[in-house]
Amino acid sequence: MAAHHHHHEPQGAELSTAARATLEKSGEQWTTMRAQIFETLAGFDKPASAYDIAEAVSKAAGRRVAANSVYRILDLFVGANLARRVESSNAYIANAHPDCLHDCIFLVCDSCGQTTHIDNDRITSGVRSAAEAAGFSPVRPVIEVRGKCADCD
Amino acid sequence: MAAHHHHHEPQGAELSTAARATLEKSGEQWTTMRAQIFETLAGFDKPASAYDIAEAVSKAAGRRVAANSVYRILDLFVGANLARRVESSNAYIANAHPDCLHDCIFLVCDSCGQTTHIDNDRITSGVRSAAEAAGFSPVRPVIEVRGKCADCD
DNA sequence: ATCGCCGATGATATATTGTAACTCTCAATT
DNA sequence: AATTGAGAGTTACAATATATCATCGGCGAT
Numbered sequence: 062m063a064a065h066h067h068h069h070e071p072q073g074a075e076l077s078t079a080a081r082a083t084l085e086k087s088g089e090q091w092t093t094m095r096a097q098i099f100e101t102l103a104g105f106d107k108p109a110s111a112y113d114i115a116e117a118v119s120k121a122a123g124r125r126v127a128a129n130s131v132y133r134i135l136d137l138f139v140g141a142n143l144a145r146r147v148e149s150s151n152a153y154i155a156n157a158h159p160d161c162l163h164d165c166i167f168l169v170c171d172s173c174g175q176t177t178h179i180d181n182d183r184i185t186s187g188v189r190s191a192a193e194a195a196g197f198s199p200v201r202p203v204i205e206v207r208g209k210c211a212d213c214d
Numbered sequence: 215m216a217a218h219h220h221h222h223e224p225q226g227a228e229l230s231t232a233a234r235a236t237l238e239k240s241g242e243q244w245t246t247m248r249a250q251i252f253e254t255l256a257g258f259d260k261p262a263s264a265y266d267i268a269e270a271v272s273k274a275a276g277r278r279v280a281a282n283s284v285y286r287i288l289d290l291f292v293g294a295n296l297a298r299r300v301e302s303s304n305a306y307i308a309n310a311h312p313d314c315l316h317d318c319i320f321l322v323c324d325s326c327g328q329t330t331h332i333d334n335d336r337i338t339s340g341v342r343s344a345a346e347a348a349g350f351s352p353v354r355p356v357i358e359v360r361g362k363c364a365d366c367d
Numbered sequence: 368a369t370c371g372c373c374g375a376t377g378a379t380a381t382a383t384t385g386t387a388a389c390t391c392t393c394a395a396t397t
Numbered sequence: 398a399a400t401t402g403a404g405a406g407t408t409a410c411a412a413t414a415t416a417t418c419a420t421c422g423g424c425g426a427t
Binding site for chain 1: 216242299301302311319323324330332334336337341342344345348349351352353354355356357358360361362363364367
Binding site: 151 | 401406413
């Protein structure tokens, strides 16, 4: 790994607090709905689709929450780096350290769906420079690896 | 770029011939429908969705071609390396050199949709080894970069 | 030859994922 | 009290993807 860089990986309530701080710092409100969606997303152990989240929040809150509300809020979260979208799964995952910005790499297990995330700045900056070398202005690298996790292997 | 490696990039009829050879080598038939879909896909200048292809083939052939047939054939093509799926666009692109196997990197312009493909074995093998180092057995790296192409920049 | 099998395709239906347009509510401000 | 604007709800729809069963045509075995 390139630059080490120790994350203290907050979980549960502590993670929500960190997420809230980040979101508010960007001028957005931390509403009840947003908190519920964030906590639900963080509670999944693998990437969740907007519909998974809508269903879980509906059940937990005892009232119907529509998918489009979930999408709005997920988009906001992705923009604020509180969550990431896993493109090859059409699903979202909470960001364990919203305060620090990385291009990240997801390892997605095709058999159990577990998705882990690694940081490797040497690789991601290599991808960015290769794109630049081709006359392209990179905005968002999408680097995901489909395969088998250690447990399923 | 790592290992240079000259592709003679076939186009049009020549590309179809190469695709046909590759597909038949893998024990599959090159049917009229498959040829039409391949040629249609190759005719697009940017990634095409299964529905785009279904529509174009329907128009060209004067009969209705259903999306699911297109999906079946695209899956076959992807499996045989005749086409690639661009995950972040939910779309497909013809592979200009079906006879040689690469992990490839797509540069997708968010403004015009143009998608170019680069090969860089140093990067892709770096991604594979990073995944392996994390106890993961990589099968298919998905490396795409969203951004702006030289023309739109 | 004809019967049955099989791969390819067609037809239909449905599931999943994602957007658009408009409304409602509530709280801050005027 | 009226105005405004952000957040959330409602409804409708579009786009992407899969499942199931039917049909057709070739081809080998009887």
